[in-house]
Amino acid sequence: MIQLIRGFKDILPGEVELWQQIEKITVDLFEDFGFSQIRIPIMERTELFKRSIGEDTDIVEKEMYTFPDRKGDLVTLRPEATASIVRAYIQHKLFAADPVQKLYMVGPMFRRERPQKGRYRQFYQIDAEIFGVASPLVDVQLIFLLTTLFSRLKVADAQAHINSLGCPRCRPGFKAALREMLMSVSDRLCPDCIRRRDRNPLRVLDCKVPSCREALADAPSILDHLCADCRQDFDAVQQSLDRLAVPYVVDKRLVRGLDYYARTTFEIQTGSLGAQSAVAGGGRYDGLVKALGGPEIPATGFAIGFDRLAEICGLDVENLLDKPQLFVAALGDRSQSLAFEWVCRLGQAGIRAEMDFSGRSLKSQMKRANRLGAAHVLIVGEDELEKGAAILRNMETKEQTMFDLARVVENIKQIFAGSR
Ligand code: HAM
Numbered sequence: 013m014i015q016l017i018r019g020f021k022d023i024l025p026g027e028v029e030l031w032q033q034i035e036k037i038t039v040d041l042f043e044d045f046g047f048s049q050i051r052i053p054i055m056e057r058t059e060l061f062k063r064s065i066g067e068d069t070d071i072v073e074k075e076m077y078t079f080p081d082r083k084g085d086l087v088t089l090r091p092e093a094t095a096s097i098v099r100a101y102i103q104h105k106l107f108a109a110d111p112v113q114k115l116y117m118v119g120p121m122f123r124r125e126r127p128q129k130g131r132y133r134q135f136y137q138i139d140a141e142i143f144g145v146a147s148p149l150v151d152v153q154l155i156f157l158l159t160t161l162f163s164r165l166k167v168a169d170a171q172a173h174i175n176s177l178g179c180p181r182c183r184p185g186f187k188a189a190l191r192e193m194l195m196s197v198s199d200r201l202c203p204d205c206i207r208r209r210d211r212n213p214l215r216v217l218d219c220k221v222p223s224c225r226e227a228l229a230d231a232p233s234i235l236d237h238l239c240a241d242c243r244q245d246f247d248a249v250q251q252s253l254d255r256l257a258v259p260y261v262v263d264k265r266l267v268r269g270l271d272y273y274a275r276t277t278f279e280i281q282t283g284s285l286g287a288q289s290a291v292a293g294g295g296r297y298d299g300l301v302k303a304l305g306g307p308e309i310p311a312t313g314f315a316i317g318f319d320r321l322a323e324i325c326g327l328d329v330e331n332l333l334d335k336p337q338l339f340v341a342a343l344g345d346r347s348q349s350l351a352f353e354w355v356c357r358l359g360q361a362g363i364r365a366e367m368d369f370s371g372r373s374l375k376s377q378m379k380r381a382n383r384l385g386a387a388h389v390l391i392v393g394e395d396e397l398e399k400g401a402a403i404l405r406n407m408e409t410k411e412q413t414m415f416d417l418a419r420v421v422e423n424i425k426q427i428f429a430g431s432r
Contacts, residue, residue: 019125019133029332030322035118037164038138038316045157047114047140052096054120058086064095064300066271068212073204075123089122093139094272094297094313095304101143102306111144111309118318130288130320138321140294141313143301148245151276151296151312152252158280158292158314159258166326167282170291172258174278175234175266176246177214180299182239183274187213189232200227217267233264242275249276272297278314284324291324292316337428338365339386341377343393350420351392357421363428381407390415390424 016022023031039049058078065071077089090096097115100106106113118138125131140157142150155172162170178186194201194209194216201209201216205224208215217228238246253260260278268277277295285291294314301309338358342351351367358365366384368377374391381389389405396402396417404415404427416423 017133019127021132021134026329026333027322029334030325030327030329031318033327033332034165034318034322034325035138038161039116039118041157041161041164042116042140045114045153047116050097050100050115050117051119052090052093052100052117055087055089056096056099058088060095060099060304061088061091064098064270064272064304065092066212066215068208068215069269069271071123071269075125077122077124091121091123092270093117093119093121093137093315094141094270094300097139097141097313098300098304098306098311102301102304107144107301107307107309111307113143114140115143116140128287130285130317130323132319136318137315138318139313139315141311143311144309145312146298146310148248148276148296149252151278152249152256152258154294154312154314155253155260155278156256156258158316161316162280162291165321167291167321167324168326169284169324170280170282172253172260172278173263173266173281174249174253174260174276175263176238176242176249176275177267177273177277177295178234178238178242179274182237182242183214183234186232186234186237189237190214190216193231197227200224212271214267215271217265218269231265234267235262235264245275268293268295272300272303274298276312280316282320282324285320288317288320290317291320333385334364335385335387336364336366336381337387338363338424339377339381339384339389340365340367341374341381341389341391342367343374343377343391345371346394346397347392350397354420354424358424361421361425363424365424390420392417 061076062072071091076091078086081087101113116139119136120134121137122134124133127133159172190213191209194213198206200223202221202224205216205219217231266277266279273295275296279290280292281289282291292314296312298310301311340351340355342348348371355365355367366386368380386407389407390402392402400417402415402417403412405412
């Protein structure tokens, strides 16, 4: 038997209902905050991701599914959505009508990481981006949106972590200080970090190798190197979070795994997912629109790991499963063919009805109705057809009522009106 690819997964009925509910609650909230949906392709030119995420990141160095298409052009299955949304924003000149655009998307991403709990090679993100607003207040709005969403989804243990990554004016000073510190612990760094120390020292801060993490315990904090503007900006973020009563921790180690960030970055972390603590991550990326060939327009955003969110979401799946409202237990050929008609017409009218097609005994049909969790069972045999009336059994209360078979679809519609 051919099995699915390692790190990929199926989301089966029973689980999918939870995903649908999460997506519905999320999209409703995003739309209340003025976001519109955008749909972007699953594959882009490799160059797009290299230039936006950065050549020295784990994603670009090791994790992308990249291959030449049949003409030899290098293409990549998207490892994230921000780069594509920025490309679309520039390519379709969305800024021309109004530079302020709030966009969201939901869909699969691909990263060839080592699979483990909460980490997959195809995973899903719920992504939101705001273009055209430089104010740090929108960063706060994004964090507020995330914490509101997580509480609606009954996520018990989630905490916002925030940091500032400075700007092109103050970051070089921090990088120099960091590089100097890294020189002094070089013997404890992994080969990747030795290379990154010289090219892109910030990346060393998010290395997952334990010896590197230990060596970096006393690394300088970027917060001590912020310029006056970045400091003011980060103070404003904290004050505003305080005013909105959003709890957070300032986390100087939070550098995010992508190169495009500047100033405020954030993650929502949880203790319930083992090593994969980030359920959502994002931040400001003011230079990216320009770097990808667009005008100088600020931007900020986040992505939620949908798979991780589904794992820690506290909604009750049992209640979400859509059970049949009616099961028609039909005995005999004539009843079966009438039942079939009713079931079709009821489905058309928005009432979920089921029947058994194999002509089994009443007992086994009742068993099936039970297993499906049907709310009511209509029992119809030759006698009932003769009399023009049948028993409608409420499976919860066990109450049985006589049911007129003359206008089944109409009667059922009337009985169930408003019960869904
Ligand atoms: P990211 O931190 O790389 O950011 O990913 C965001 C979230 O996607 C993570 O916090 C995690 O929950 C989930 N995630 C990432 N990799 C995996 C995986 N292999 N398996 C399961 N879940 C995963 C970004 O992607 C940025 N584009 C976010 C952003 C949007 N920044 C600004 N705008």
